[in-house]
Amino acid sequence: MKTVDRILGHLVSCKDVTHLLSEREDRALTSFERIKLEWHLAVCKACMAVEKQFRVLHEAMRRYRQ
Amino acid sequence: MSADFLKELEIQRGYLLRVARLQLRDAALAEDVVQDTLVAALAAQSGFTGRSSVKTWLTGILKHKIVDAIRRKQREPVAASTLDDEADIEDFDALFNERGSWRDKPTEWASPDDALSQRQFFEIMEMCMEKLPPNTARVFMMREVMELETEEICKELSITANNLWVILYRARMSLRECLQLNWFADGRRA
Numbered sequence: 001m002k003t004v005d006r007i008l009g010h011l012v013s014c015k016d017v018t019h020l021l022s023e024r025e026d027r028a029l030t031s032f033e034r035i036k037l038e039w040h041l042a043v044c045k046a047c048m049a050v051e052k053q054f055r056v057l058h059e060a061m062r063r064y065r066q
Numbered sequence: 067m068s069a070d071f072l073k074e075l076e077i078q079r080g081y082l083l084r085v086a087r088l089q090l091r092d093a094a095l096a097e098d099v100v101q102d103t104l105v106a107a108l109a110a111q112s113g114f115t116g117r118s119s120v121k122t123w124l125t126g127i128l129k130h131k132i133v134d135a136i137r138r139k140q141r142e143p144v145a146a147s148t149l150d151d152e153a154d155i156e157d158f159d160a161l162f163n164e165r166g167s168w169r170d171k172p173t174e175w176a177s178p179d180d181a182l183s184q185r186q187f188f189e190i191m192e193m194c195m196e197k198l199p200p201n202t203a204r205v206f207m208m209r210e211v212m213e214l215e216t217e218e219i220c221k222e223l224s225i226t227a228n229n230l231w232v233i234l235y236r237a238r239m240s241l242r243e244c245l246q247l248n249w250f251a252d253g254r255r256a
């Protein structure tokens with residue numbers, strides 16, 4: 001993995017990323033927040049897994065109310 | 067009045083009651099709110115157009131009844147302060163180290179589609195929602211089940227947008243952990 005990718009990927013921490021993953025369902029993220037999120041997900045498998053888990057949770061709630 | 071319509075109301079009653087209980091944490095009040103909803107539904111029977119939308123239609127009526135009930139409850143002094151308290155709790159620190167990286171790296175959930183097709187999964191999910199702190203559960207249900215806009219929730223509960231985001235974050239992270247522990251970590255279900 002290129003060093004530059006790693007540096008860009010860690011402008012936000014995993015903890016910050018979990019906040020962004022939740023908040024993007026409730027507000028529009030700024031373009032810089034979206035980029036930081038994308039860069040992080042590109043280099044962090046754990047957060048990528050959580051991103052998918054949040055999607056499952058969202059879909060589960062959709063089915064629950066239908 | 068059609069027998070089918072009455073039967074459908076009876077079928078949906080259980081769901082409405084569970085949703086109302088999760089939001090109000092008051093069994094008697096939840097009963098009242100659901101009763102009011104069913105009475106309103108009967109009175110407005112012609113407003114319902116097809117079987118597939120009964121649940122959504124009833125949820126729409128229930129939403130207003132719950133918001134009214136919360137407004138009445140808000141006048142009791144306790145509610146607002148507990149909401150801020152719940153927003154203040156800074157937890158999930160156990161999940162991350164001091165640099166904000168995962169201590170135990172999460173992995174993808176196995177067979178989520180399979181989970182979503184099982185009634186049992188939704189029973190576990192309800193159990194997980196019951197475990198949330200009362201106001202956190204209420205806010206989460208308003209957002210994800212009643213589908214209220216964030217501005218509406220802030221207005222009804224007199225909280226800031228920032229607190230709302232924190233509370234919803236806590237709800238989603240808690241549910242994620244609870245489902246992880248009680249469903250996805252369990253190899254038997256995968």
Ligand SMILES: [Zn+2]
Pocket residue numbers: 013014015017040044046047048
């Ligand atoms: Zn990460």
